[in-house]
Amino acid sequence: MPNRICDLLEIEHPILQGGMTWVSDAVLAAAVSNGGGLGIIGAGAMPAEMLREEVQRARELTDRPFGVNMIMINPEFEKQAAVLMEEKPPVVTLGAVTSTSIIPAFKEQGVKVLPVVAAVAMARRAEQHGADAVIAEGEEAGGHIGGTSTMVLTPLVSRAIGLPVIAAGGIADGAAVVAAFALGAEGVQMGTRFVVAEESTVHQEVKNKFIKAGDRATVVTARTVGYPVRALKNKLANLYEKWEKDFIAGKCTVEDIENLGLGKLREAMREGNVRDGSMMAGQCVALVDKIQPAAEIIAEVVAEAEAVAAAIPDRVDLHR
Amino acid sequence: MPNRICDLLEIEHPILQGGMTWVSDAVLAAAVSNGGGLGIIGAGAMPAEMLREEVQRARELTDRPFGVNMIMINPEFEKQAAVLMEEKPPVVTLGAVTSTSIIPAFKEQGVKVLPVVAAVAMARRAEQHGADAVIAEGEEAGGHIGGTSTMVLTPLVSRAIGLPVIAAGGIADGAAVVAAFALGAEGVQMGTRFVVAEESTVHQEVKNKFIKAGDRATVVTARTVGYPVRALKNKLANLYEKWEKDFIAGKCTVEDIENLGLGKLREAMREGNVRDGSMMAGQCVALVDKIQPAAEIIAEVVAEAEAVAAAIPDRVDLHR
Numbered sequence: 001m002p003n004r005i006c007d008l009l010e011i012e013h014p015i016l017q018g019g020m021t022w023v024s025d026a027v028l029a030a031a032v033s034n035g036g037g038l039g040i041i042g043a044g045a046m047p048a049e050m051l052r053e054e055v056q057r058a059r060e061l062t063d064r065p066f067g068v069n070m071i072m073i074n075p076e077f078e079k080q081a082a083v084l085m086e087e088k089p090p091v092v093t094l095g096a097v098t099s100t101s102i103i104p105a106f107k108e109q110g111v112k113v114l115p116v117v118a119a120v121a122m123a124r125r126a127e128q129h130g131a132d133a134v135i136a137e138g139e140e141a142g143g144h145i146g147g148t149s150t151m152v153l154t155p156l157v158s159r160a161i162g163l164p165v166i167a168a169g170g171i172a173d174g175a176a177v178v179a180a181f182a183l184g185a186e187g188v189q190m191g192t193r194f195v196v197a198e199e200s201t202v203h204q205e206v207k208n209k210f211i212k213a214g215d216r217a218t219v220v221t222a223r224t225v226g227y228p229v230r231a232l233k234n235k236l237a238n239l240y241e242k243w244e245k246d247f248i249a250g251k252c253t254v255e256d257i258e259n260l261g262l263g264k265l266r267e268a269m270r271e272g273n274v275r276d277g278s279m280m281a282g283q284c285v286a287l288v289d290k291i292q293p294a295a296e297i298i299a300e301v302v303a304e305a306e307a308v309a310a311a312i313p314d315r316v317d318l319h320r
Numbered sequence: 321m322p323n324r325i326c327d328l329l330e331i332e333h334p335i336l337q338g339g340m341t342w343v344s345d346a347v348l349a350a351a352v353s354n355g356g357g358l359g360i361i362g363a364g365a366m367p368a369e370m371l372r373e374e375v376q377r378a379r380e381l382t383d384r385p386f387g388v389n390m391i392m393i394n395p396e397f398e399k400q401a402a403v404l405m406e407e408k409p410p411v412v413t414l415g416a417v418t419s420t421s422i423i424p425a426f427k428e429q430g431v432k433v434l435p436v437v438a439a440v441a442m443a444r445r446a447e448q449h450g451a452d453a454v455i456a457e458g459e460e461a462g463g464h465i466g467g468t469s470t471m472v473l474t475p476l477v478s479r480a481i482g483l484p485v486i487a488a489g490g491i492a493d494g495a496a497v498v499a500a501f502a503l504g505a506e507g508v509q510m511g512t513r514f515v516v517a518e519e520s521t522v523h524q525e526v527k528n529k530f531i532k533a534g535d536r537a538t539v540v541t542a543r544t545v546g547y548p549v550r551a552l553k554n555k556l557a558n559l560y561e562k563w564e565k566d567f568i569a570g571k572c573t574v575e576d577i578e579n580l581g582l583g584k585l586r587e588a589m590r591e592g593n594v595r596d597g598s599m600m601a602g603q604c605v606a607l608v609d610k611i612q613p614a615a616e617i618i619a620e621v622v623a624e625a626e627a628v629a630a631a632i633p634d635r636v637d638l639h640r
Contacts, residue, residue, distance in 0.1 A: 177638070
């Protein structure tokens with residue numbers, strides 16, 4: 001049977017690169033798309049006209065489809081959406097989905113829309129509003145996360161809707177791709193692994209931290225405040241812990257904590273302040289151990305997945 | 321290649337039933353073992369002589385191997401261990417592993433020892449101290465949990481040690497078994513699914529709650545206190561949230577919170593107080609939807625896994 005994600009997105013391999021603010025620019029996105037996956041520009045809080053330039057730059061760097069990830073709770077969202085209605089990137093993925101009514105508007109422009117969902121109810125709503133597929137993201141992912149793991153969310157979402165499901169969260173190699181497909185996914189999205197792609201323009205110090213990170217390297221901050229974020233442990237993460245306690249004790253507000261976080265992602269990812277900045281990363285950072293060109297990452301993951309898949313019928317021997 | 325878990329534990333199928341305090345007694349454990357898996361008595365805080373009776377009862381109810389799960393931080397641990405050195409159940413699994421030096425003592429008595437690990441370092445330590453296999457438990461599991469998901473922990477542990485790895489956390493059906501094997505496991509442990517086994521003696525009201533639970537049914541309490549526990553959301557879980565805030569604000573101590581939790585598991589599981597008691601459950605409670613005999617659960621999971629595994633080479637088509 002043909003892969004529905006490849007057919008839908010007109011890509012060679014059903015591997016998406018997660019949109020990452022201050023990380024996935026046109027250069028990384030184009031490298032991933034040129035490697036046969038779907039590269040995705042992370043719009044984040046980018047001013048709308050800068051986003052337009054990034055989209056145009058991606059078009060210069062690749063002839064293949066690519067996407068833009070938008071965060072709906074971002075103050076720039078409306079302006080960014082207006083620009084994208086004009087620029088019409090092949091795909092838009094939507095994070096922090098507050099409403100699914102934007103989906104038909106994009107689709108009318110010929111833009112495919114893939115919401116990122118962390119719960120079954122949102123996946124159903126996305127399907128009702130005409131999404132082309134959904135990205136089911138487990139809580140092991142980096143950045144803003146939900147509360148259900150990939151192992152449980154993937155089958156729940158796959159069984160609840162008819163749309164193809166792209167699994168995200170905890171996926172950094174071919175074994176995880178096979179696991180995701182066993183659970184019902186037809187594609188995967190990887191963020192963390194592409195942070196260390198050769199074409200990724202994050203600061204070298206950040207790449208070094210990612211390569212070194214082990215299984216207890218990430219922490220979820222701001223959970224008590226209501227918007228959990230997974231990032232590498234560092235001085236900033238420790239500070240968050242203190243601020244959250246202050247928040248619970250009534251000594252500061254949610255806004256105070258939000259303000260304390262302003263600019264921190266940029267400070268780490270672009271400027272290399274790995275101590276005081278925020279290095280959003282998924283748990284699978286522990287599985288990431290080398291810098292490679294994006295196309296090589298994709299080829300390696302595909303080859304690994306095919307090898308693991310071929311061995312599965314023999315390996316799953318459940319009788320003595 | 322033969323399955324190492326079946327060989328090691330002398331069981332028909334590499335499926336373990338997680339030891340669950342106030343849930344997995346000799347009756348459930350024997351039903352699982354008679355179904356070809358490994359049933360496990362949850363010792364919890366059971367007085368040592370009561371544990372002796374449970375082990376003897378399991379021996380009356382099944383001729384097949386079974387296990388006992390011990391929680392090392394439990395005050396009864398030393399006495400329980402002394403009884404088990406005499407009773408010599410075929411297998412002991414160790415939770416809340418504070419030290420691995422108990423492993424050789426059990427092994428001298430011919431008891432196989434499987435520590436439950438939530439981190440790579442502990443898995444390495446368990447191997448060094450002669451464990452027969454490890455149970456790598458992801459944070460989607462019920463009860464006391466670690467901080468890494470099954471999707472990431474399973475490959476990390478499998479690659480770090482030479483012992484066979486049993487994956488736990490988020491596993492309730494055959495698809496998840498195939499996922500776990502793809503990630504490197506050679507066996508699985510399921511707790512939540514067996515709570516609703518016909519032979520499970522938990523209160524019917526608890527089974528009803530498990531059957532109805534959806535993807536946002538569980539919550540992790542006591543995370544801020546340092547010993548995170550996953551359970552179904554209810555009035556008690558809400559209270560925990562309040563107590564944790566009091567703890568952070570310095571209005572109560574860890575001991576106060578521990579005392580508030582005393583007896584709550586029993587209150588729910590045995591007495592059916594699903595509002596004020598603690599119903600420890602894994603995220604995969606959302607995938608659990610019927611009451612069946614334990615042997616039927618095992619047969620169904622095996623059949624599902626074999627079907628999913630057989631289809632994997634075709635399904636993992638990663639080219640357009």
